[in-house]
Amino acid sequence: MSHILAIDQGTSSSRVIIFDAQGRQLAAVAHEFDMRFPADGWVEQDPEVLWRTSLIAGRDALDKAGLTGADIAAIGITNQRETTLVWDRNTGKTLHPAIVWQDRRTADRCADMRADGMEQDVARRTGLVIDPYFSGSKLAWLLEQVPEAARLAERGDLCFGTVDSYLIWRLTKGGAHVTDATNASRTMLYDIREQAWSAPLLDYFGIPASVLPQVRDSAGEFGVADPEWFGAPIPILGVAGDQQAALIGQACFEPGMVKSTYGTGCFLMTNTGTEPVLSSQQLLTTIAYQLDGQATYALEGSIFSAGVAVKWLRDQLGLITEAHETEAAARRTGGDAGGVYLVPAFTGLGAPHWAPDARGLLCGMTLDTRRDHLITATLASVAYQTVELVEAIGKDGADVGRLRVDGGMVVNDWLCQFLADMIDRPVERPVNVETTALGAAVLAALGGSLVADLATAGRMWGLEQEFLPAMGPSRREQLLTGWRTAVERSLR
Numbered sequence: 001m002s003h004i005l006a007i008d009q010g011t012s013s014s015r016v017i018i019f020d021a022q023g024r025q026l027a028a029v030a031h032e033f034d035m036r037f038p039a040d041g042w043v044e045q046d047p048e049v050l051w052r053t054s055l056i057a058g059r060d061a062l063d064k065a066g067l068t069g070a071d072i073a074a075i076g077i078t079n080q081r082e083t084t085l086v087w088d089r090n091t092g093k094t095l096h097p098a099i100v101w102q103d104r105r106t107a108d109r110c111a112d113m114r115a116d117g118m119e120q121d122v123a124r125r126t127g128l129v130i131d132p133y134f135s136g137s138k139l140a141w142l143l144e145q146v147p148e149a150a151r152l153a154e155r156g157d158l159c160f161g162t163v164d165s166y167l168i169w170r171l172t173k174g175g176a177h178v179t180d181a182t183n184a185s186r187t188m189l190y191d192i193r194e195q196a197w198s199a200p201l202l203d204y205f206g207i208p209a210s211v212l213p214q215v216r217d218s219a220g221e222f223g224v225a226d227p228e229w230f231g232a233p234i235p236i237l238g239v240a241g242d243q244q245a246a247l248i249g250q251a252c253f254e255p256g257m258v259k260s261t262y263g264t265g266c267f268l269m270t271n272t273g274t275e276p277v278l279s280s281q282q283l284l285t286t287i288a289y290q291l292d293g294q295a296t297y298a299l300e301g302s303i304f305s306a307g308v309a310v311k312w313l314r315d316q317l318g319l320i321t322e323a324h325e326t327e328a329a330a331r332r333t334g335g336d337a338g339g340v341y342l343v344p345a346f347t348g349l350g351a352p353h354w355a356p357d358a359r360g361l362l363c364g365m366t367l368d369t370r371r372d373h374l375i376t377a378t379l380a381s382v383a384y385q386t387v388e389l390v391e392a393i394g395k396d397g398a399d400v401g402r403l404r405v406d407g408g409m410v411v412n413d414w415l416c417q418f419l420a421d422m423i424d425r426p427v428e429r430p431v432n433v434e435t436t437a438l439g440a441a442v443l444a445a446l447g448g449s450l451v452a453d454l455a456t457a458g459r460m461w462g463l464e465q466e467f468l469p470a471m472g473p474s475r476r477e478q479l480l481t482g483w484r485t486a487v488e489r490s491l492r
Helices: 047-065 107-115 119-126 135-145 147-155 163-171 199-205 242-249 307-315 325-332 371-395 413-423 435-447 454-458 473-490
Strands: 003-009 013-019 025-032 072-079 085-088 158-161 178-180 214-216 234-241 258-262 266-273 284-291 294-303 341-343 361-363 403-406 427-430 463-467
Touching: 003 047, 003 163, 003 435, 013 047, 013 435, 025 047, 047 163, 072 163, 072 242, 072 435, 085 163, 107 119, 107 135, 119 199, 135 147, 135 199, 147 158, 158 163, 163 178, 163 234, 178 234, 234 242, 234 435, 242 258, 242 266, 242 284, 242 294, 242 435, 258 371, 258 435, 266 284, 266 371, 294 371, 307 371, 325 371, 325 413, 341 371, 341 473, 361 473, 371 413, 371 473, 403 413, 413 427, 413 463, 413 473, 435 454
Parallel strands: 003 072, 072 234, 178 214, 258 403, 403 427
Antiparallel strands: 003 013, 013 025, 085 158, 258 266, 266 294, 284 294, 341 361, 427 463
16 A cells, blocks of 8 residues: 555646656546636636545546555645635535635726735734635635525534645545645635734634634545445645645756746745745745644745636637647747737736736737747747746845646747746656646655655755756847736726
């Protein structure tokens, strides 16, 4: 029983990867699903789909690896963060679709918070900026707009959770209502210094403490998955939000190490050690992981639209049929988008702008603009947004010497090279780009004492390819000037 089953429940798919004790990938299965967009800026998911696709992916991965539940020593869970669910404590029935992290329905509530002078207090307690991105305003909205949720909360029969909590509840058949410190730190309700739910913020939002999960270390006991699901009881021993899990999977265990994950969104995170660093650049201070009661902190910049912009090219515009086609398109243009810029503010702009009302902008087109230019501009937008985050982190005193990248988009060599050119720093792509799932597996291995410590776990990381900057400074600045102009237009 030296195998780890890692559940990576993401924004657009549920993926399960089975690792051996050395961190080698034995089998991987993913099941995609769609989101709902019931109003402008609203993004929802069916909780049953999140659960069902995770369960099926787990069973399929076991079959693919030729293993049974009895061969699995532990389950690790990593998840899309901030996505908010509420359910009946007695029946497990959810009361509303999951409100996804991208959802902007609480923008007015967040504006009211700023008008109430809450910004400094929220930053000091939670490390976050006031934005609809986080779970707190979403949960307050549910308590106000869903009568059954309010009634259950009054009786102490309502459970709130991010996706990790919901999956653990389902896996344990209601045996555990828990989360880990990394996910708690993304709710705008958790005091990251005191390492406890913040009573003043709960009071401000009108949220009863009874709805909240218990917060635990990122490696340790979270309950036992019922044998009905995988054929044997399996302990859940590691949990972290997806970006923190990627930081762990990238072995960024020393202060100053930086990773950037390119999935639905893009999330750049740097380890800052055992003391939280408050940003002057509207970056987020968050818990990177918590082991044996000791929190390690990080600075994070969040971009809302990266891979989802490629998905938009495919599903809404029909310019591609598969994501991998984007690399060939960029190479056909010679990496030149012909002066075209896409600002993919489909659900607002994240760091360092935090502009929930911004919307997507495509500019610079001429009669000579072709399909490949639009595709190249979409890929380039990911690199331009990363530059903004690297610059912001530098202003906060955390210099980025090199960048470790992961996620589905980084299999694209052209994107990795363009990224290195734009940030003017080496970009390192690991052997295993599924570092989010690997991070969950590392935590589960730590929780089950299959791995002695982080230093041992760090040896699971391996470099596959390094991309060195090769673009001249004048060309780089020309491209970035055009990008900054486009962003200014989208913010008007």
